[in-house]
Amino acid sequence: MAELHVELVAADRKVWSGAATIVVARTASGDTGIMPGHTPVLSVLETGPVTIRTVNDGTVVAAVHGGFISFADNKLSILAEVAELADEIDVARAQRALDNAQSELDAHAERRAEVRLVAARGLKAA
Amino acid sequence: MGAQLRVYKRRIRSVTATKKITKAMEMISASRIVKAQRAVAASTPYADELTRAVTAVATRSNAKHPLTTENPQAKTAAVLLITADRGLAGGYSTNAIKQAIALSARLRAEGKDVVTYIVGRKGVSYYNFRNLEVGGSWTGFSDKPTYGDAKAVAVDLIEAFTAETGGVDELHLVSTKFESMLTQTPVDARLLPLKLDEVTLSDDKPAKAEIFPLYDFEPSAEGVLDALLPRYVESRIYNALLQSAASEHAARRRAMKSATDNAGELIKSLTRLANSARQAEITQEISEIVGGANALADASRGSE
Numbered sequence A: 001m002a003e004l005h006v007e008l009v010a011a012d013r014k015v016w017s018g019a020a021t022i023v024v025a026r027t028a029s030g031d032t033g034i035m036p037g038h039t040p041v042l043s044v045l046e047t048g049p050v051t052i053r054t055v056n057d058g059t060v061v062a063a064v065h066g067g068f069i070s071f072a073d074n075k076l077s078i079l080a081e082v083a084e085l086a087d088e089i090d091v092a093r094a095q096r097a098l099d100n101a102q103s104e105l106d107a108h109a110e111r112r113a114e115v116r117l118v119a120a121r122g123l124k125a126a
Numbered sequence B: 001m002g003a004q005l006r007v008y009k010r011r012i013r014s015v016t017a018t019k020k021i022t023k024a025m026e027m028i029s030a031s032r033i034v035k036a037q038r039a040v041a042a043s044t045p046y047a048d049e050l051t052r053a054v055t056a057v058a059t060r061s062n063a064k065h066p067l068t069t070e071n072p073q074a075k076t077a078a079v080l081l082i083t084a085d086r087g088l089a090g091g092y093s094t095n096a097i098k099q100a101i102a103l104s105a106r107l108r109a110e111g112k113d114v115v116t117y118i119v120g121r122k123g124v125s126y127y128n129f130r131n132l133e134v135g136g137s138w139t140g141f142s143d144k145p146t147y148g149d150a151k152a153v154a155v156d157l158i159e160a161f162t163a164e165t166g167g168v169d170e171l172h173l174v175s176t177k178f179e180s181m182l183t184q185t186p187v188d189a190r191l192l193p194l195k196l197d198e199v200t201l202s203d204d205k206p207a208k209a210e211i212f213p214l215y216d217f218e219p220s221a222e223g224v225l226d227a228l229l230p231r232y233v234e235s236r237i238y239n240a241l242l243q244s245a246a247s248e249h250a251a252r253r254r255a256m257k258s259a260t261d262n263a264g265e266l267i268k269s270l271t272r273l274a275n276s277a278r279q280a281e282i283t284q285e286i287s288e289i290v291g292g293a294n295a296l297a298d299a300s301r302g303s304e
Helices: A091-104 A107-125 B003-060 B092-109 B121-129 B147-162 B221-303
Strands: A004-010 A013-027 A030-034 A041-045 A048-054 A059-072 A075-085 B076-082 B113-119 B136-138 B170-178 B184-192 B216-218
Touching: A004 A048, A004 A059, A004 B003, A013 A041, A013 A059, A013 A075, A013 B003, A030 A041, A030 A059, A041 B003, A041 B221, A048 A107, A059 A107, A059 B003, A059 B221, A075 B003, A075 B147, A075 B221, A091 A107, B003 B170, B003 B221, B076 B092, B076 B147, B076 B221, B092 B113, B092 B121, B092 B170, B092 B184, B092 B221, B113 B121, B113 B147, B136 B147, B147 B170, B147 B184, B147 B221, B170 B221, B184 B221, B216 B221
Parallel strands: A004 A075, A041 B216, B076 B113, B076 B170, B113 B136
Antiparallel strands: A004 A013, A013 A030, A013 A048, A041 A059, A048 A059, A059 A075, B170 B184
16 A cells, blocks of 8 residues: 655654554645645644554544644655644643633633644544 | 861862862763753754755745845844853853854944844843843743743744834844864854745755755745744744753853862862871971970989
C-alpha cells in the first residue's frame, strides 16, 4: 500500500514521525485529508485535532494549536507552535482549562482546551 | 593560638566555604549547558521546516507583506538585547550589552532613533542605572526560555513594527551565539524587515539553494505568508533565546571554574602562611622557655 512519511513537529520538539496512509487535519478552509501522491500543498492550520492513520492500521491523534502543513514528494510536515499527542494530554487538566476559559469568556483558550479534550477522548473511543 | 594564626585560619574557612559554592555552581551550569544545547537541537527541525516553507512561498509567488517591505526612509530602529537574569557569569551580559551599545551608536550615526528592548534583568538594570530609555523589557526566563516566552516578546515587537504611527522601521537582534563550550560570541543581526533572499537554514546553507515544488497555497499565497512570517520571527527569537541561554550557562561555568581554581590557590597560600605563623609561634615559645630557664638558673647561681 502506498504510504507517506509524516513529521509532526512542535516549536520545541519533534512530536511524532513515521509512515502513514492518510492524515486528516483542520486547515483554514476546512478538514483536509492528505493521502500519498497528493499534489504539493502548503496550508495554514486551525486549532484542531490532527488524525494520522498509520500503516499498521493504528491511529495517532494529536491536538495542534496554530501552525501549517506542507506536503511534497510524499513527505508531509505538520508544524505547530504547540502539539500534544492524545495520550500525553492530561484530561483533568484540559477539563479545568476548559472550565476556566468558559468562566473567563476566553474564546481562544476555550477552543484550545476543547480540542485537547476531543483529541484525548477520540483516542480512548478508538 | 596566636592572633595571626587565628586570622589565617578564619580566612581559610571562609574561602573554603566560597569554594564549595562556586564548585557547586560550576557543576550545575555544566549540566544545564547540556540541557540547553539539547533544547537548541530540539528546536531545529521546526525552524528549518519553517525557513523552507517561508522561502518556498517567497520564491513561488510575488506576495508582498508588511514584514518584508523595506522602508527607504527608516527613521527609528528597535534593538532587542538578550542578557542574563543573574550575574556571576563572567563577561556574558557585559559583552552583549557592549555589542548593543555599539550597534545603537552605528544606527544613530545613520540618523535613526534607537529604541531598546531588553530580555534579562542584567540588561534592564544596566540601562536603568544609566537612565537610558528602554522601550520594553521581559525578565525571568533567561536561563530556560520556552516558546511561549519567545512568542510574548515577538508579539510586542511585531506590533511595534507594524504600527501605523510611532512604530519602528527596523528591528535588530543582539544575542550571544553559542559556538562551543569555550567560545560564545555576541552577534547582531537585522531581523525585520526580512530579506527573504538571505534566510539560511541551521547549517548556514542558504535556503534558496533548494528547489521547491509547485505548492498549492491554501487559502492563498498572501494568506500563508501572513500566517508564516510572524511564526518565522518568533522562531528566530526563540532560537536566539535558546542560544543565549546555552551561552549564559557556558559563561557561568567558566567563570565559576576560574573562581574555584582561584579559591584553591588562595587556600594553598593561606595554609602556607598559617603554617609558618604556627611555626614562628612555636619557635618563640621555645626561646621564651629557654630564656626563662636560663634567667632562673642565673638568678639561683647568683644567690648561692
